[in-house]
Amino acid sequence: xxxxxxxxxxxxxxxxxxxxxxxxxxxxxxxxxxxxxxxxxxxxxxxxxxxxxxxxxxxxxxxxxxxxxxxxxxxxxxxxxxxxxxxxxxxxxxxxxxxxxxxxxxxxxxxxxxxxxxxxxxxxxxxxxxxxxxxxxxxxxxxxxxxxxxxxxxxxxxxxxxxxxxxxxxxxxxxxxxxxxxxxxxxxxxxxxxxxxxxxxxxxxxxxxxxxxxxxxxxxxxxxxxxxxxxxxxxxxxxxxxxxxxxxxxxxxxxxxxxxxxxxxxxxxxxxxxxxxxxxxxxxxxxxxxxxxxxxxxxxxxxxxxxxxxxxxxxxxxxxxxxxxxxxxxxxxxxxxxxxxxxxxxxxxxxxxxxxxxxxxxxxxxxxxxxxxxxxxxxxxxxxxxxxxxxxxxxxxxxxxxxxxxxxxxxxxxxxxxxxxxxxxxxxxxxxxxxxxxxxxxxxxxxxxxxxxxxxxxxxxxxxxxxxxxxxxxxxxxxxxxxxxxxxxxxxxxxxxxxxxxxxxxxxxxxx
Amino acid sequence: xxxxxxxxxxxxxxxxxxxxxxxxxxxxxxxxxxxxxxxxxxxxxxxxxxxxxxxxxxxxxxxxxxxxxxxxxxxxxxxxxxxxxxxxxxxxxxxxxxxxxxxxxxxxxxxxxxxxxxxxxxxxxxxxxxxxxxxxxxxxxxxxxxxxxxxxxxxxxxxxxxxxxxxxxxxxxxxxxxxxxxxxxxxxxxxxxxxxxxxxxxxxxxxxxxxxxxxxxxxxxxxxxxxxxxxxxxxxxxxxxxxxxxxxxxxxxxxxxxxxxxxxxxxxxxxxxxxxxxxxxxxxxxxxxxxxxxxxxxxxxxxxxxxxxxx
Numbered sequence: 077x078x079x080x081x082x083x084x085x086x087x088x089x090x091x092x093x094x095x096x097x098x099x100x101x102x103x104x105x106x107x108x109x110x111x112x113x114x115x116x117x118x119x120x121x122x123x124x125x126x127x128x129x130x131x132x133x134x135x136x137x138x139x140x141x142x143x144x145x146x147x148x149x150x151x152x153x154x155x156x157x158x159x160x161x162x163x164x165x166x167x168x169x170x171x172x173x174x175x176x177x178x179x180x181x182x183x184x185x186x187x188x189x190x191x192x193x194x195x196x197x198x199x200x201x202x203x204x205x206x207x208x209x210x211x212x213x214x215x216x217x218x219x220x221x222x223x224x225x226x227x228x229x230x231x232x233x234x235x236x237x238x239x240x241x242x243x244x245x246x247x248x249x250x251x252x253x254x255x256x257x258x259x260x261x262x263x264x265x266x267x268x269x270x271x272x273x274x275x276x277x278x279x280x281x282x283x284x285x286x287x288x289x290x291x292x293x294x295x296x297x298x299x300x301x302x303x304x305x306x307x308x309x310x311x312x313x314x315x316x317x318x319x320x321x322x323x324x325x326x327x328x329x330x331x332x333x334x335x336x337x338x339x340x341x342x343x344x345x346x347x348x349x350x351x352x353x354x355x356x357x358x359x360x361x362x363x364x365x366x367x368x369x370x371x372x373x374x375x376x377x378x379x380x381x382x383x384x385x386x387x388x389x390x391x392x393x394x395x396x397x398x399x400x401x402x403x404x405x406x407x408x409x410x411x412x413x414x415x416x417x418x419x420x421x422x423x424x425x426x427x428x429x430x431x432x433x434x435x436x437x438x439x440x441x442x443x444x445x446x447x448x449x450x451x452x453x454x455x456x457x458x459x460x461x462x463x464x465x466x467x468x469x470x471x472x473x474x475x476x477x478x479x480x481x482x483x484x485x486x487x488x489x490x491x492x493x494x495x496x497x498x499x500x501x502x503x504x505x506x507x508x509x510x511x512x513x514x515x516x517x518x519x520x521x522x523x524x525x526x527x528x529x530x531x532x533x534x535x536x537x538x539x540x541x542x543x544x545x546x547x548x549x550x551x552x553x554x555x556x557x558x559x560x561x562x563x564x565x566x567x568x569x570x571x572x573x574x575x576x577x578x579x580x581x582x583x584x585x586x587x588x
Numbered sequence: 589x590x591x592x593x594x595x596x597x598x599x600x601x602x603x604x605x606x607x608x609x610x611x612x613x614x615x616x617x618x619x620x621x622x623x624x625x626x627x628x629x630x631x632x633x634x635x636x637x638x639x640x641x642x643x644x645x646x647x648x649x650x651x652x653x654x655x656x657x658x659x660x661x662x663x664x665x666x667x668x669x670x671x672x673x674x675x676x677x678x679x680x681x682x683x684x685x686x687x688x689x690x691x692x693x694x695x696x697x698x699x700x701x702x703x704x705x706x707x708x709x710x711x712x713x714x715x716x717x718x719x720x721x722x723x724x725x726x727x728x729x730x731x732x733x734x735x736x737x738x739x740x741x742x743x744x745x746x747x748x749x750x751x752x753x754x755x756x757x758x759x760x761x762x763x764x765x766x767x768x769x770x771x772x773x774x775x776x777x778x779x780x781x782x783x784x785x786x787x788x789x790x791x792x793x794x795x796x797x798x799x800x801x802x803x804x805x806x807x808x809x810x811x812x813x814x815x816x817x818x819x820x821x822x823x824x825x826x827x828x829x830x831x832x833x834x835x836x837x838x839x840x841x842x843x844x845x846x847x848x849x850x851x852x853x854x855x856x857x858x859x860x861x862x863x864x865x866x867x868x869x870x871x872x873x874x875x876x877x878x879x880x881x882x883x884x885x886x887x888x889x890x891x892x893x894x895x896x897x898x899x
């Protein structure tokens with residue numbers, strides 16, 4: 077075989093990357109991270125302590141989603157994980173606070189409770205043939221209610237330090253304290269000094285949550301890809317009947333999947349307690365949705381049989397990254413909800429295009445990305461323009477209604493403006509309408525390009541993106557310019573996609 | 589136990605089709621939550637007022653906090669079965685308005701507790717003036733930091749009037765006193781885990797934060813956990829709460845919390861049911877009953893504990 081040129085090597089790696097189920101999630105993580113890095117001020121987003129904080133806060137929901145992955149791979153679903161997590165957290169906290177049991181025993185009881193609940197779900201589903209959706213939906217209600225009943229829905233006092241080992245405990249804090257009190261000598265002393273100087277910059281957030289999270293996923297990935305349990309779960313998920321005929325005890329392994337899922341929820345409860353102020357029975361609300369979202373974002377099929385544990389890891393990190401990044405970027409509350417949904421759509425969209433393996437689909441997606449970027453850039457002047465026009469319209473309507481003598485509720489008067497307000501709105505409209513229209517035209521051009529994929533058109537629209545970016549910088553809205561530059565990159569890259577596909581096929585043919 | 593039993597009966601009674609005579613001596617009480625510690629105090633006040641007046645209290649809570657449709661359903665069931673009066677803590681100020689209007693038109697007294705109704709008149713609105721109390725919170729919080737210090741404000745649900753009023757009141761008063769201070773916001777839907785995560789992210793990214801103010805005490809406890817997770821000690825970053833919940837007052841004594849504006853939660857439930865009973869007996873009831881507040885600081889913590897009976 078001849079040695080590959082640099083370009084071909086890069087192409088092989090690119091294709092290899094997109095063959096992975098989790099590439100969509102990872103790509104979304106990277107894009108989002110760069111975007112957040114650009115808009116946040118102060119300590120950078122890519123700071124190790126911030127990244128570790130994200131991992132620390134991913135741990136509890138991550139372990140829950142890890143268990144969920146097994147169930148979904150087996151073509152099932154578990155809607156009860158949030159309730160099970162809440163119940164285990166509350167009961168464990170209750171036992172340790174009011175029964176005087178040592179913490180480790182309470183933790184074992186909690187994990188056993190999780191296993192028992194999973195066994196109940198699994199038996200009903202695998203041996204009685206009840207639909208998983210119904211059984212676990214009932215479980216969601218039953219376990220949440222039981223948790224409230226058994227603990228009176230009251231918060232426990234602060235939990236003993238043993239629980240910190242599942243959460244905020246920092247393995248380096250002891251060394252740092254010993255160093256600071258001068259107890260260390262020799263090598264340990266210099267190591268202590270190293271920890272102490274890099275405390276705020278690195279070691280501060282190096283906590284058990286994160287370590288358990290990563291180790292759990294490594295173990296789970298090994299189990300799923302190398303052990304019989306994992307192989308059987310994939311087999312059951314892709315073809316249950318066939319698996320049974322092939323001699324797999326499908327009922328037993330389905331039961332295992334639900335037991336492991338509920339135990340994952342129980343372990344998630346311990347990880348959550350390790351960072352929470354107290355134990356309470358309302359923990360974990362809506363976690364089932366977040367866990368399912370993480371699994372699906374990670375490229376696992378809701379119909380079972382296809383997906384990876386690593387993908388779920390990425391999915392969880394992506395969800396927590398969105399929370400962390402949008403908080404640091406101080407985006408307005410309601411926008412956070414909108415943006416969160418859009419990012420999830422993008423991650424899953426990449427996954428779907430990835431599976432289609434067609435050059436035209438990829439080109440279309442690049443085109444759509446450019447449209448979205450142009451739309452976001454256009455929103456910078458457009459949102460102020462639209463809101464000004466709407467406010468003015470509402471004001472005029474209110475004036476008209478007042479003149480007509482309509483009775484209004486007091487808070488509706490808030491729509492009325494004073495004279496200065498009307499004037500400033502008119503000024504805003506006069507300032508922004510031309511730029512807004514120009515950017516809207518750009519969006520239209522990008523849409524046209526998606527509909528009619530054409531090489532020349534892509535280059536023209538790409539050039540207009542660059543011009544518009546310069547225009548935005550000139551108009552004092554430089555913040556939106558990077559969006560357009562990215563859009564231009566997508567446009568210029570678009571015509572080379574078919575060539576890349578053809579070349580990749582050739583390379584594939586040559587090596588195999 | 590008796591409250592739990594009553595709640596159970598309430599749920600069954602509201603759901604079942606019973607003759608109206610069963611409700612001849614009953615007040616419907618639709619609460620916002622049965623598990624939030626603050627709401628448990630309000631519900632206790634409501635139960636005590638009903639026992640005192642000798643009426644049956646049909647207490648119904650939503651299946652989860654913020655569930656408007658189940659509140660509407662319960663409201664209409666109670667109304668259809670000839671209840672004397674309804675006291676309600678709306679999960680959605682505007683969403684509940686049409687149902688409230690129907691009840692008022694039918695001559696059934698409706699008392700709103702804690703959260704007002706937008707777009708319909710009620711017999712009486714019994715609540716702390718959230719906006720006014722949040723202004724006190726903001727003004728006092730301003731005295732705890734210097735002008736120019738950055739602070740975090742943990743919001744409540746911004747789709748509800750309670751969350752909006754507390755945020756607006758705090759921000760206005762604080763900004764007036766400390767115009768050069770930056771306020772970073774951590775948005776939540778009254779969920780302490782969201783508060784913990786957001787505060788942790790910001791405290792880790794910025795070391796110039798001097799204070800975390802909260803729209804409710806679940807947020808205060810979440811912020812305290814965030815500080816502990818980052819290895820901070822009591823007082824490194826000042827905490828300011830809202831609600832006067834027991835755990836926040838305990839945290840105040842341990843040096844974590846520096847101020848807390850407490851609502852008179854028990855009074856809110858008590859006065860609300862009392863107003864509903866009075867109105868259904870044809871007595872004159874004030875359209876707005878302000879149940880007041882208490883500014884708890886380390887100096888006044890003991891007095892507050894004695895007042896509301898925290899041991």
